Amino acid sequence: MSNKVPAQIGKYPIVRELGRGSSGIVYLAQDPFNQREVALKLASPENVTDPGELKRYRKLFLNEATLAGKLSHPNIVALYDAVVDEACSYIVMEYVAGDTLKKFCHPDSLLPIEKIVAIVYKCCMALDFAHKHGVIHRDIKPANILLAEGGDIKITDFGLAQLSNSQQTQMAGMLGSPAYMSPEQIREQPLSTQTDIYSLGVVTYELLAGRLPYEATSSYSMVMKILTEQPKAVSSFRSDVSPRLEEIVARAMSKNLATRYPTWFDFARDLADEFIQLERLREDIGDKEKFGALRGLVFFQEFRDEQIWEVVRVSVWEVFQLKQQVILEGDIGQAFYIIVQGSALVTKAGRLLNTLKAGDCFGEMSYINQAPTRRSATISAASPLTLVRIKADLLEQLSDGCQLRFNKVFLKTLVERLSRTNSMLAATGLPQEEAG
Numbered sequence: 001m002s003n004k005v006p007a008q009i010g011k012y013p014i015v016r017e018l019g020r021g022s023s024g025i026v027y028l029a030q031d032p033f034n035q036r037e038v039a040l041k042l043a044s045p046e047n048v049t050d051p052g053e054l055k056r057y058r059k060l061f062l063n064e065a066t067l068a069g070k071l072s073h074p075n076i077v078a079l080y081d082a083v084v085d086e087a088c089s090y091i092v093m094e095y096v097a098g099d100t101l102k103k104f105c106h107p108d109s110l111l112p113i114e115k116i117v118a119i120v121y122k123c124c125m126a127l128d129f130a131h132k133h134g135v136i137h138r139d140i141k142p143a144n145i146l147l148a149e150g151g152d153i154k155i156t157d158f159g160l161a162q163l164s165n166s167q168q169t170q171m172a173g174m175l176g177s178p179a180y181m182s183p184e185q186i187r188e189q190p191l192s193t194q195t196d197i198y199s200l201g202v203v204t205y206e207l208l209a210g211r212l213p214y215e216a217t218s219s220y221s222m223v224m225k226i227l228t229e230q231p232k233a234v235s236s237f238r239s240d241v242s243p244r245l246e247e248i249v250a251r252a253m254s255k256n257l258a259t260r261y262p263t264w265f266d267f268a269r270d271l272a273d274e275f276i277q278l279e280r281l282r283e284d285i286g287d288k289e290k291f292g293a294l295r296g297l298v299f300f301q302e303f304r305d306e307q308i309w310e311v312v313r314v315s316v317w318e319v320f321q322l323k324q325q326v327i328l329e330g331d332i333g334q335a336f337y338i339i340v341q342g343s344a345l346v347t348k349a350g351r352l353l354n355t356l357k358a359g360d361c362f363g364e365m366s367y368i369n370q371a372p373t374r375r376s377a378t379i380s381a382a383s384p385l386t387l388v389r390i391k392a393d394l395l396e397q398l399s400d401g402c403q404l405r406f407n408k409v410f411l412k413t414l415v416e417r418l419s420r421t422n423s424m425l426a427a428t429g430l431p432q433e434e435a436g
Helices: 051-065 113-132 193-209 219-228 243-252 264-275 287-295 305-314 392-397 400-428
Strands: 012-021 024-031 036-043 079-083 090-094 098-100 145-148 153-155 316-320 325-327 335-341 344-348 351-356 378-381 385-391
Touching: 012 036, 051 079, 051 090, 113 145, 113 153, 113 193, 113 264, 193 243, 193 264, 243 264, 287 305, 287 335, 305 385, 305 392, 305 400, 385 392, 392 400
Parallel strands: none
Antiparallel strands: 012 024, 024 036, 036 090, 079 090, 098 145, 145 153, 316 385, 325 378, 335 385, 344 351, 344 378
């Protein structure tokens, strides 16, 4: 590869080189049309002489280029443009200033546990989005996850991705980085999203422990350990790892598909339950602001000031962006929510049932039933949404007077919903038993 930085590639003026590897050179470039900085990855197969390897190299590049414009998610590096031809092939992507997670996989540079869990949670959500679009990454590792200067994460390098709806021939064989491969990937068995879950489990282990779960001097030795050995407990390297977090990491890395997390949602839900949905946690609101916001809601109009202060102490504040799901129909819930700002849609089986506004509550059946309750509807943000989240069992810690206020509001809410349901049934002409 030439060390000379070109002045321009295609329509993109080049600013400087960002890095290079076996698959090409990455430059910082300017997008003159959109007036933004971009990262441009130029294919450079000059050093590949074997015809079979050259064919594979070009297929890898084409594979990633195919995804340009198809995976739009805040935690996936956006691919803006791609040109693949014999003369010059390159991919134009979002420029992310920061480091990869590899920097934080050493004992002397570990991140706080809360930060690690927040990163892994965001990766779950991003890879769940990719899975729903028919994409299995197949090369999840710290070097392919960027930690931006602002603290957000971006998953990159989909060159090895398996695309379920692609027209092109998919690459077969043992692809990826051996240390992060799932047992089924090593055996070259059919892959599902669970292979990426395993790989992210390894990444989580490495971020927590500062070392890989399996260490070996050769790729052969590594894959044999993955297939036959069990890793040491992550807490043996980091004492502040909780037993529950250790269980979550172990389940993500299970060799047995039947015991490994079946979906990204299951993986993310356990992280959320243990760490109070870290990626939505609002830490920028002081207690006085929380009190003032609650005091102004219809929900709390009959609460005394000291009772609202009790609520401030047991509540968690979360923020959701437009169209984000808060709870999912059929999921198991142990908390209820009160809308502080914004609005939300209530849907069941894809049908819109209601629109909720500031001061409305939902999920309160988990408290009324005194047990984890299966959600009967999906709640999603109809606008930027700020919520108060309260675990149902925490209400028992509140004063009797405060609990009484909650009971009165919940009873009123249930009566209003029953009345609205009866009105809807009357409008359709269906008897209650037929519609229920």
